[in-house]
Amino acid sequence: MASSTQRQAYSIGSYGVPTTPGVWCLIKMADKPNKPCNRCHKNLTREKYCETCKPIIEAQEQAKAKQYAESRGTTAQRGYDAKWQKVRIQVKANGMWVCQCDRCKELGRVKAVTMSDPVHHIKPVDQYPELRLEPSNLVSMTRRCHEILHGRKNG
Numbered sequence: 001m002a003s004s005t006q007r008q009a010y011s012i013g014s015y016g017v018p019t020t021p022g023v024w025c026l027i028k029m030a031d032k033p034n035k036p037c038n039r040c041h042k043n044l045t046r047e048k049y050c051e052t053c054k055p056i057i058e059a060q061e062q063a064k065a066k067q068y069a070e071s072r073g074t075t076a077q078r079g080y081d082a083k084w085q086k087v088r089i090q091v092k093a094n095g096m097w098v099c100q101c102d103r104c105k106e107l108g109r110v111k112a113v114t115m116s117d118p119v120h121h122i123k124p125v126d127q128y129p130e131l132r133l134e135p136s137n138l139v140s141m142t143r144r145c146h147e148i149l150h151g152r153k154n155g
């Protein structure tokens with residue numbers, strides 16, 4: 001009778017007060033975490049990390065994976081930027097380094113564009129990603145003309 005109760009206590013991992021010294025020993029040995037955690041070196045665990053450190057380690061690993069993914073993204077971005085810079089310069093040069101927006105053309109206005117001025121996509125990139133680097137889809141513009149075209153500023 002007594003022994004079946006103890007076995008039940010053992011199976012659910014309970015440290016209930018033992019009635020027989022021998023059974024207590026068995027429980028202790030079976031359930032005792034056997035080595036210090038790899039992170040805090042303090043809490044005992046049967047796994048690599050203790051319950052406190054496990055979520056921390058998991059979060060760190062996730063952060064590392066995210067960082068890696070982002071660094072790969074940055075590398076791809078750099079390749080894209082290099083191509084984009086080339087096309088931008090080409091388009092600006094084709095436009096004689098003056099604004100080629102419809103308003104300027106209409107008014108016969110000559111507004112110089114610089115390296116930092118934008119290049120407008122006639123067909124938007126989100127709808128025509130294949131025309132992103134296509135010179136015939138690009139218009140060299142001053143920042144202000146570009147903003148006006150997109151309705152970002154009045155004037």
Ligand SMILES: [Zn+2]
Nearest residue numbers: 037040050053
């Ligand atoms: Zn730990």
Ligand SMILES: [Zn+2]
Nearest residue numbers: 099101104145
């Ligand atoms: Zn313009």
Ligand SMILES: [Zn+2]
Nearest residue numbers: 119120121146
């Ligand atoms: Zn634009």
